Amino acid sequence: MDVDRLPKHGMALRVDEWFSVVRNGNFLPFDDWLPIVAMPVQSAVAGMRLPQGNVAFELRHGKQYAIEDSAHGARTFQCIIDGRVPLVAFIDEPGYRGPWITVRNLFTIEEMVSMRELRE
Template sequence: MQIPIEDVLGQTAIVCEIALVLCVYALSPTVRREVQQLLWRGRGAAKARTDADPLDVVIADLPRQGLRHRVDEWRAETRRGGTGLGFEDWLLRIAMPAAVSQSGLRIWQDGHSFVIHHGARYVIFDTVRGTRTFECRIDGRLPVVAFIDDEGRRGPWIMIPKLFTVEEIVSMKPQTLP
């Protein structure tokens, strides 16, 4: 007796979905949230996530150690003689957005959101610090920024949590897009 291929494929798909769910729940809570966010858009979502949709990132859910793993990676590569670059230049070369995050990240902070793109520059304003320009990199799902001074020099790469005021978030405008 032959089983129709459609039945076999349907059963295989169900087994794969179950295996995926089990694998996701075996992950650490932080990684699990990231994977769930990639696969699930929420109750009543009208459409599936597409590559053009920015990924949602909640500031409070970003890893506490931030760039620590990249600093450790850079130090190890420097010790091996694999690079002579400083950390900031090395990060520019190594930080690559995941294919799914190339459309950008929608960052949620204090009930407000803004979208950033890998390699883009943005201008922000607040009444205390005035106008500032920063460059963005997305390393997987980790957004980092470097402020640009008046002479066009890039400062150190820093994490986003509690970096922007509400006034700056509302004023954010892209200067250049990648």
């Protein structure tokens, strides 16, 4: 699935769902709640191959990746796939996870080429 053709409504639906859960007394922050409920569709369980321009990369649900480029240096991120929407959260040096963001136009060519899955 091309990065530019990823579903655009997945996150909005999850935000609505989270607001409903919060109104019912769950006070878990959205970025902590999302990985608990996110599940890939059957066709994405093994991972998603995502072409962006002339380069393609693959992401798998629940995995961590390392990337590197000359502008940002080395970075690590975690991936979840919610339905058919791949989301990533960058992990800082002390190990804190940032917010979940979409992958559309997120990575440079250098980062896509350097991307590797980290062993658990």
